[in-house]
Amino acid sequence: MTTPSTTDLYREYVMPTYGRFDLSLERGEGTRVWDEAGKEYLDFGAGIAVCSLGHSHPKLAKAISEQAAKLVHTSNLYLTRPQAELAKMIVDLVGLGGKAFFCNSGAEANEGLYKLARKFGSPSGRYEIITFTNSFHGRTLGGISATGQEKVKTGFAPLVEGFVHVPFNDLSAVEAAITPKTVTILLEPVQGEGGINPSTPEFLKGVRALCDKHDLLLMFDEVQCGFGRTGDWCAWRTIASSGVEPDAVSWAKGIANGFPLGALWAGSRNSGPDANGSDRGPLSDLLGPGTHGTTYGGNPLASTAGLTVLRAIGEEGLLENARNLGAYLLMKLEAMNLPAIRSLRGVGLMVGIELNDLDTGGEVGPPAIRITKELMKTGLLVIPSGERTIRLLPPLNITKAEADEALMILKNVLSGV
Ligand SMILES: Cc1ncc(COP(=O)(O)O)c(C=O)c1O
Structure with missing residues (x-):
């Protein structure tokens, strides 16, 4: 008998209250998480603005x-x-x-x-x-x-x-x-x-x-x-x-x-x-x-x-980090000037990217969900909000290098739609 997958167990035994993504996460460290297959993701959702210190913080x-x-x-x-x-x-x-x-x-x-x-x-x-x-x-x-x-x-x-x-x-x-x-x-x-x-x-x-x-x-x-x-x-x-x-x-x-x-x-x-x-x-x-x-x-x-x-x-000086890196993310996103972005809103490390109507090829559904899935495929987790906004809510201790990595993925995905 084969062992049922996590997806199968959810389908059979967990109430369907959430519109979940089919991604089963196994472990995390800092701003990164890994799925069951060992694929790495940059976590710019932090469990919906929860993991302020990132994952597995030693303290x-x-x-x-x-x-x-x-x-x-x-x-x-x-x-x-x-x-x-x-x-x-x-x-x-x-x-x-x-x-x-x-x-x-x-x-x-x-x-x-x-x-x-x-x-x-x-x-x-x-x-x-x-x-x-x-x-x-x-x-x-x-x-x-x-x-x-x-x-x-x-x-x-x-x-x-x-x-x-x-x-x-x-x-x-x-x-x-x-x-x-x-x-x-x-x-x-x-x-x-x-x-x-x-x-x-x-x-x-x-x-x-x-x-x-x-x-x-x-x-x-x-x-x-x-x-x-x-x-x-x-x-x-x-x-x-x-x-x-x-x-x-x-x-x-x-x-x-x-x-x-x-x-x-x-x-x-x-x-x-x-x-x-x-x-x-x-x-x-x-x-x-x-x-x-x-x-x-x-x-x-x-x-x-x-x-x-x-x-x-x-x-760890995370208030200052949230102010600085939040402003940096917003400034860089503005400078991209991408047609996919309708508007940008942000305070500290709460950044909202409102999307225009997009053509994402095969994917159907509201723009926020489609882009969240595209970003996930490329290794970046973000949080959709309503029909057309995605949120960046990363840990408060992200580094500039991690911000740059997320920005690059966002630019690649948003330029391609
Ligand atoms: C502003 C605000 N209030 C209340 C809640 C509910 O919190 P919880 O999901 O922990 O019950 C949320 C959750 O997203 C929230 O964003």
């Missing part, structure tokens, strides 16, 4: 294996040192006081934001959250309700009530959408799944001013753009260097390089009175005992992974 491999041999999990009934230290590190990086909460994914971190928003608004009967067209906030029922893309919602009605979507970067649309029920504005400072759409500094400042005027919370979903990807710890500070600070933020993806970990931070602004007029204290204490939780969240293994990744980003 991370060591920290995870040492912690695994010591203590993996305890539940949140007890304290552990790694969670305490990671919380301090995040609060210090944000630099606005407040406290952190840990969970296991981006969608789950955002669920924490929705619950925080509802709890904040409950004494005044406010619960509506304004989010944006082309946003993406995850695949839970709350996440697809928050997401501003119809395609994720089809077949899942009724959705969670209370999400209102308005066009991104359109301040007057936000102002017009505010009602007596509005409690929060939630946005990605750089939309990722929507195709790399940065907010403008004027928009962020305007949204902050509207939140102040109407006593709303400003929440940022930095699941994809946070913790170094834009060249700063906080993506909103890459967009607007001053004058915009959020009340709460969610992260996941790059926080632990692929070890499942999500986080939520809430600031120290006052939460206002409860229904009886008593002061509810700071926002960071609003989700009190019994209001929210998850069994695994922030366990010592996940927290050690997070601490190691964030420390390495600082120690």
